[in-house]
Amino acid sequence: MIPVHGRRVLFVHAHPDDESITTGGTIARYSAEGAHVTVVTCTLGEEGEIIPAELDQLGAWAGDQLGGYRIGELREAGAALGWTEHRFLGGAGRWRDSGMVGTEANEHPRAFVRGELEEQTEQLLAVLDELRPEVVVTYDAHGGYGHPDHIRAHEITTAAVRRRSGADGVRRLFHTVASAEATARGLAALRHDDAVPFRVPADEELPTTPDADITTRIDISAHRAAKFDALRAHRTQVTVGPDCFALSNDIAQPVPDTEYFVLVHGSAEGADTDLFGGL
Ligand SMILES: CC(=O)N[C@H]1[C@@H](O[C@@H]2[C@H](O)[C@H](O)[C@@H](O)[C@H](O)[C@H]2O)O[C@H](CO)[C@@H](O)[C@@H]1O
Numbered sequence: 001m002i003p004v005h006g007r008r009v010l011f012v013h014a015h016p017d018d019e020s021i022t023t024g025g026t027i028a029r030y031s032a033e034g035a036h037v038t039v040v041t042c043t044l045g046e047e048g049e050i051i052p053a054e055l056d057q058l059g060a061w062a063g064d065q066l067g068g069y070r071i072g073e074l075r076e077a078g079a080a081l082g083w084t085e086h087r088f089l090g091g092a093g094r095w096r097d098s099g100m101v102g103t104e105a106n107e108h109p110r111a112f113v114r115g116e117l118e119e120q121t122e123q124l125l126a127v128l129d130e131l132r133p134e135v136v137v138t139y140d141a142h143g144g145y146g147h148p149d150h151i152r153a154h155e156i157t158t159a160a161v162r163r164r165s166g167a168d169g170v171r172r173l174f175h176t177v178a179s180a181e182a183t184a185r186g187l188a189a190l191r192h193d194d195a196v197p198f199r200v201p202a203d204e205e206l207p208t209t210p211d212a213d214i215t216t217r218i219d220i221s222a223h224r225a226a227k228f229d230a231l232r233a234h235r236t237q238v239t240v241g242p243d244c245f246a247l248s249n250d251i252a253q254p255v256p257d258t259e260y261f262v263l264v265h266g267s268a269e270g271a272d273t274d275l276f277g278g279l
């Protein structure tokens with residue numbers, strides 16, 4: 001493997017668990033190849049549901065300790081994926097998980113979605129100026145599946161990259177997406193696996209991107225084990241099954257050998273199978 005020392009990439013995610021779910025294999029791959037990999041997490045995930053019954057009282061409805069607990073899960077996932085640096089946007093606890101759209105948590109005074117866009121963008125710019133990534137990754141404008149914190153993460157990342165793009169700044173911005181074809185293939189295989197302990201959804205239940213719109217396919221086959229270890233670390237949010245996982249909604253999601261991205265800023269030359277290709 002050609003070392004990619006000196007290559008710097010930054011992933012911007014909303015909650016502890018997103019980094020592993022959507023980009024865990026890519027984080028593990030570039031970390032193993034010697035790139036400088038940073039993950040920014042915007043909230044502590046305080047409003048999450050809790051899968052293990054014995055941890056239920058950590059929830060926002062009871063002890064409200066889930067945010068602190070998920071810091072530990074994130075640290076364990078980082079050890080599994082091998083990233084170089086982690087930052088919480090504005091410092092740990094500055095922005096609170098806003099909860100699903102339309103919930104009371106949206107109105108919490110520290111909710112991420114209630115924060116000033118400019119303040120949050122400047123907090124991300126401070127990380128960009130410190131670590132100077134060539135490549136940045138976040139969600140699409142819908143936040144992948146519409147969670148308000150994911151949409152806000154997209155907004156601040158887009159604004160920050162717009163102010164720091166150029167030859168010695170951020171050279172590429174990608175959106176992490178799910179391939180419609182790979183998701184359909186994965187779900188078809190799960191429907192034939194009696195060992196899957198989750199409900200296997202219809203293809204259209206999972207948010208995906210048409211494969212014609214996907215620009216970049218990162219082979220993570222050598223890093224699936226690390227990705228599954230990271231998913232297991234997020235034990236309050238994720239249950240791992242054979243070749244799949246489920247969130248607290250118990251809906252099976254496949255884990256393809258590839259992670260998928262759409263290039264939205266920067267040169268496309270060489271970016272088909274490598275975030276840094278051609279740079
Ligand atoms: C992957 C992700 O973004 N998870 C978020 C999400 O959690 C989901 C939410 O609780 C939903 O109600 C459940 O049905 C689903 O199973 C959960 O994954 O939203 C949480 C609250 O904002 C957030 O903490 C979690 O990280």
Ligand SMILES: [Zn+2]
Pocket residue numbers: 014015018147150
């Ligand atoms: Zn999330």
